[in-house]
Amino acid sequence: MVTQNVDGLHQAGGASDVVELHGGLDRTVCLNCGDVASRAGLDVRLQEANPHFGPRTDEINPDGDAELPDEVLDGFVMVGCVVCGAGPLKPDVVFFGRPCPATGWTGASVWSSRRAACWCWGRP
Numbered sequence: 001m002v003t004q005n006v007d008g009l010h011q012a013g014g015a016s017d018v019v020e021l022h023g024g025l026d027r028t029v030c031l032n033c034g035d036v037a038s039r040a041g042l043d044v045r046l047q048e049a050n051p052h053f054g055p056r057t058d059e060i061n062p063d064g065d066a067e068l069p070d071e072v073l074d075g076f077v078m079v080g081c082v083v084c085g086a087g088p089l090k091p092d093v094v095f096f097g098r099p100c101p102a103t104g105w106t107g108a109s110v111w112s113s114r115r116a117a118c119w120c121w122g123r124p
């Protein structure tokens with residue numbers, strides 16, 4: 001399956017051999033060296049670096065983002081990439097208006113070349 005979903009919905013439903021054209025929220029990518037790592041691993045490292053920081057927000061925006069006042073973020077320790085030590089890190093997904101990475105197109109091409117037919121729905 002080739003999907004634009006980034007939330008692992010198809011895999012959670014039992015699908016295998018899934019090509020995530022727009023990436024996946026379960027991973028991070030380092031913008032310095034390109035390393036792809038587990039987002040759960042990043043969460044553990046962030047919790048270890050910030051043991052007194054917990055979930056908190058006054059308001060969650062419609063896009064799922066939360067805005068926190070600067071004073072809440074004072075002292076927050078950001079962790080770096082596990083490979084290069086730098087970063088920044090971002091979710092391994094295509095942000096709005098950005099092109100799909102070549103790996104997604106290559107994966108979709110390989111996937112479709114192994115099928116006699118495919119069923120497409122949604123918007124191109």
Ligand SMILES: [Zn+2]
Pocket residue numbers: 030031032033034035081082083084085086087
């Ligand atoms: Zn890196």
